[in-house]
Amino acid sequence: MPAPVIVATDLVKKYKDFAAVDGITFEVAPGESFGLLGPNGAGKSTTMRMIGAVSTRSSGSLSILGLDPNEHGPAIRSQLGVVPQQDNLDTELRVRDNLLVYGRYFGLPRAQVAARADELLEFAQLSDRAKAKVDDLSGGMKRRLTIARALINEPRVLLLDEPTTGLDPQARHILWDRLYRLREQGTTLVLTTHYMDEAEQLADRLIVVDKGRIMAEGSPASLIREHSSREVLEVRFGSERNATAAADLAGIGDRLEVLPDRILLYAHSGEEALAEVTRRGLEPITSLVRRSSLEDVFLKLTGRSLIE
Numbered sequence: 276m277p278a279p280v281i282v283a284t285d286l287v288k289k290y291k292d293f294a295a296v297d298g299i300t301f302e303v304a305p306g307e308s309f310g311l312l313g314p315n316g317a318g319k320s321t322t323m324r325m326i327g328a329v330s331t332r333s334s335g336s337l338s339i340l341g342l343d344p345n346e347h348g349p350a351i352r353s354q355l356g357v358v359p360q361q362d363n364l365d366t367e368l369r370v371r372d373n374l375l376v377y378g379r380y381f382g383l384p385r386a387q388v389a390a391r392a393d394e395l396l397e398f399a400q401l402s403d404r405a406k407a408k409v410d411d412l413s414g415g416m417k418r419r420l421t422i423a424r425a426l427i428n429e430p431r432v433l434l435l436d437e438p439t440t441g442l443d444p445q446a447r448h449i450l451w452d453r454l455y456r457l458r459e460q461g462t463t464l465v466l467t468t469h470y471m472d473e474a475e476q477l478a479d480r481l482i483v484v485d486k487g488r489i490m491a492e493g494s495p496a497s498l499i500r501e502h503s504s505r506e507v508l509e510v511r512f513g514s515e516r517n518a519t520a521a522a523d524l525a526g527i528g529d530r531l532e533v534l535p536d537r538i539l540l541y542a543h544s545g546e547e548a549l550a551e552v553t554r555r556g557l558e559p560i561t562s563l564v565r566r567s568s569l570e571d572v573f574l575k576l577t578g579r580s581l582i583e
């Protein structure tokens with residue numbers, strides 16, 4: 276077994292008395308794509324900042340590429356690519372110059388940085404914007420530039436904090452494809468998201484975090500198998516009847532979840548559950564059968580939705 280790239284043991288980050296990260300333990304293997312999935316305030320970005328060696332831990336131990344960030348911050352940072360949650364591009368500089376300056380900051384030779392910058396503009400589909408001002412880019416273009424910039428030093432580990440938040444569906448798919456290719460080339464990816472589809476697409480393995488703690492860990496498929504049924508039937512009865520309809524649905528499927536706008540019935544076969552709903556003379560306004568997702572896992576574990 277190759278040595279893990281990241282080892283976190285009982286990792287804690289406190290702000291005064293409040294534990295934003297409250298004792299989490301995990302390992303990331305080389306070449307793995309590892310996800311942190313959780314709602315707002317779960318402690319994802321706080322964890323990423325500790326991994327990125329820009330925020331010190333309060334207690335526990337942490338090793339990045341075999342080094343302790345408390346002692347080897349610069350050595351660790353030189354081997355990481357970091358995409359923070361908020362773009363922090365240099366808006367004074369033009370698009371290509373952002374990449375050049377960042378590359379020079381890592382002490383890379385000028386000619387090498389220039390060649391790499393052009394490759395990355397291509398990668399981020401920003402070649403035709405090379406001379407544009409950063410401020411004139413759209414939100415999604417800025418995001419792509421931030422990701423390109425994070426790759427300038429050919430990092431062994433890429434940290435991505437909500438990489439696709441704010442991107443349109445097409446841009447998200449392009450980015451997923453790019454990240455997939457990096458993974459194929461052996462780059463270790465650590466990403467946070469509150470999009471379950473993104474976690475399912477990109478993460479080999481993930482931890483579900485809530486309130487600074489790990490609620491579950493595994494591959495997307497194994498988490499779904501372990502914590503949810505095969506299918507889900509979603510029925511809507513309208514805001515008036517939604518709460519009362521739940522009583523009439525009791526016993527259908529394995530489990531039932533009442534949300535403000537709909538009721539979720541967890542069952543091996545959603546169609547059979549729907550047939551039973553109809554047999555009982557209940558007439559939902561809409562019904563939908565779908566496969567279980569990570570959203571259902573999160574709902575089961577915490578009683579809340581990922582996106583509130």
Ligand SMILES: Nc1ncnc2c1ncn2[C@@H]1O[C@H](COP(=O)(O)OP(=O)(O)OP(=O)(O)O)[C@@H](O)[C@H]1O
Nearest residue numbers: 290295313314315316317318319320321322360469
């Ligand atoms: N510098 C800080 N000072 C005080 N509290 C902080 C600080 N940074 C984060 N927190 C708190 O720590 C908790 C976790 O924040 P964090 O940014 O890690 O969450 P997150 O999982 O990234 O959420 P989101 O999905 O909204 O980005 C929150 O309650 C937040 O208010």
Ligand SMILES: [Mg+2]
Nearest residue numbers: 319320321360
């Ligand atoms: Mg965050």
